[in-house]
Amino acid sequence: MKLSHFNLDIPEKLLAEFPSENRDEARLMVVDRKTQTIEHKLFKDLIDYFDEGDVMVLNNTKVFPARLYGNKEKTGARIEVFLLRELSAEQRLWDVLVDPARKIRIGNKLYFGDDESLVAEVIDNTTSRGRTLRFLYDGSYEEFREKLTELGETPLPKYLNREVVPEDAERYQTIYATEEGAVAAPTAGLHFSKHLLKRLEIKGVDFAEVTLHIGLGTFNPVEVEDLSKHKMDSEEMQITQEACDIVNKAKENKKRVCAVGTTSMRALESTVSSSHTLNPYEGWTNKFIFPPYDFSIANCMITNFHMQKSTLLMMVSAFCGHDLMKKAYAEAIKENYRFYTYGDAMLIL
Numbered sequence: 001m002k003l004s005h006f007n008l009d010i011p012e013k014l015l016a017e018f019p020s021e022n023r024d025e026a027r028l029m030v031v032d033r034k035t036q037t038i039e040h041k042l043f044k045d046l047i048d049y050f051d052e053g054d055v056m057v058l059n060n061t062k063v064f065p066a067r068l069y070g071n072k073e074k075t076g077a078r079i080e081v082f083l084l085r086e087l088s089a090e091q092r093l094w095d096v097l098v099d100p101a102r103k104i105r106i107g108n109k110l111y112f113g114d115d116e117s118l119v120a121e122v123i124d125n126t127t128s129r130g131r132t133l134r135f136l137y138d139g140s141y142e143e144f145r146e147k148l149t150e151l152g153e154t155p156l157p158k159y160l161n162r163e164v165v166p167e168d169a170e171r172y173q174t175i176y177a178t179e180e181g182a183v184a185a186p187t188a189g190l191h192f193s194k195h196l197l198k199r200l201e202i203k204g205v206d207f208a209e210v211t212l213h214i215g216l217g218t219f220n221p222v223e224v225e226d227l228s229k230h231k232m233d234s235e236e237m238q239i240t241q242e243a244c245d246i247v248n249k250a251k252e253n254k255k256r257v258c259a260v261g262t263t264s265m266r267a268l269e270s271t272v273s274s275s276h277t278l279n280p281y282e283g284w285t286n287k288f289i290f291p292p293y294d295f296s297i298a299n300c301m302i303t304n305f306h307m308q309k310s311t312l313l314m315m316v317s318a319f320c321g322h323d324l325m326k327k328a329y330a331e332a333i334k335e336n337y338r339f340y341t342y343g344d345a346m347l348i349l
Helices: 043-049 141-151 187-192 194-203 243-251 260-271 309-320 322-334
Strands: 027-031 039-041 057-060 061-063 067-072 078-088 091-101 109-112 118-125 130-136 177-180 206-212 233-238 257-260 281-285 300-304 344-347
Touching: 027 187, 027 194, 027 322, 039 043, 039 067, 039 322, 043 344, 078 109, 078 130, 078 300, 118 141, 141 233, 187 300, 194 206, 206 260, 233 260, 243 257, 257 260, 260 300, 260 309, 300 309, 309 322, 309 344
Parallel strands: 027 344, 057 206, 057 257, 061 177, 257 300
Antiparallel strands: 027 039, 067 078, 067 109, 078 091, 091 130, 109 118, 118 130, 206 233, 233 281, 300 344
């Protein structure tokens, strides 16, 4: 398939700037691949589609407050610093993006906080906007990380085009997030409430947790018409033996294995054995899933409504079937579903 197959005309008014008032009361579109039918529900109705022994695979990554604002030495120019990846805890080295980048050169120093208690020195250029920073801070590593958290801001996607509000710190995080390391939330999981998880647990649904730390590369635009030539950025992931045992048992028993979000799906598909079972893994993945693709592990998935031409939309198309995906998106637009990060959800059976 080509990039042009993923052109969608999504009205700007459908972009969700804020989450629904209650997590599990977002709308849910249920798409059945066998019958090619579409139903309209609420997210909390999800429980009606799962039974004892079914498994939901959750990405337990936790978003850290990755967006900082500092001032350049001498000029005092305000610079946005987006933390991407810690390179060395001992040396306090980080890969970051800076904006505006043209003002930031090797050797420059940036000062953070009203008291300028945190300083960073630019030691390398990595891309047009990318830099390597060495943070200078008098204190232990734990105190340094606390300072980053104190000064950092919830890294809402730029396309929301609004100020971060205090509620975002909690709502741009799944309720089961435990492993810090993501710069963006696994958005399909944002719809789960504690009450809904408990109801699913009482019904006998099992949960397998995987970790995939989402980087900004997930949202990089695809700029080649031939999708096979697009390169995904690598993201760190981990799947434990315990998670494998839960998933493989469900597969063996012909139960539902539901990937909650494209990141969970990508993690699952990154470590498949020759017999189509899940293997434990700790490392990195740059797997790019686009049609046509044969999925090995999950047989249903939960996902949000994504941007046109995005790698996330391409994965959904591969799983749902391209024609049915386009039909579902047309229906979502007609029915005024909310799109993107804080938008509504889709269950593909």
